[in-house]
Amino acid sequence: MSPTSLPADRVARFHAIEAARFLAAHPRCVALHQQAQRHFLFGVPLHWMADAPSPVPLYVDKAQGARLFDVDGHTIIDFCLGDTGAMFGHSPAAIARTLAEHGAFGATTMLPSTVALEVADLLEQRFGLPMWQFTATASDANRFVLRWARALTGRQHIVVFNGCYHGTVDDVFVDLDAQGAAHTRPSLLGQVHDLTTTTRVVEFNDLDGLRAALAAGD
Incomplete structure (x- = not known):
């Protein structure tokens, strides 16, 4: 039987069972999502976070390496890794240490810094291209x-x-x-x-x- 030939009522029943199971296992996520309705459109800081197939979004307590730890105590293997923003894992010690070090010198000056030139030099060494344009997001x-x-x-x-x-x-x-x-x-x-x-x-x-x-x- 192909996926498209499954009866709609059977799919709906399966979805309802899985949704109920998720909600029962994530009471704190449910409570936080209700609280978030007061502050965020669709109840999430960024609207695309509402696209998750779960009845409510997972609320993350912390992330380390290739794992997420949600507020309900579940450990989840993360195959997304922040859309490659955390491609080396969440919070590697070297990156956490470097962020803390440079955060002490200011984060948003809207002016070029010596560090930007160092990064550009390293990018040229790695990829062989001299000219670069930095962006804040993939979009x-x-x-x-x-x-x-x-x-x-x-x-x-x-x-x-x-x-x-x-x-x-x-x-x-x-x-x-x-x-x-x-x-x-x-x-x-x-x-x-x-x-x-x-x-x-x-x-x-x-x-x-x-x-x-x-x-x-x-």
Whole structure:
């Protein structure tokens, strides 16, 4: 039996059982999430944290190495590692020590520092590229590279893969509907521009579709 042939009522029953089991095992997460409704939209500091499939988000007590420890006392192996922000594990001693050391000299001056030059030199040594642009998030990196590419090439169009995550850049929030037509993702609230005029969408692994989308050279 393929996943698509499962009866909807059977899926709903299974989901209800698993949701109830999760809630029973995470009473402190439930209580904290109720408290968070007062302070955060969707009850989370960053809206995408509400996309987790669990009935309420996991509230983390601490993270160490490749493990998360939630407020209800569960230990969880973490395969995400902060979307690679913690690719060497959570809170390695060397990084924690360096953050504490440099935090004492100020964290947000909005001016260049000698440390930035040291980092740039190390990046050049490691990757062989002399020029760098620092960003605060992966989404900023995507946003900036799109602007650079458009400025350097004079081309406006981009191609994205249907249903995939490309950062929180407005231009990439375009999906295909059931008929294969591109449309702005409904979750992108408040967008007034028609993103489909400059964003093309192809299904992941559809080589012919990708070739067709790139054929115009624009």
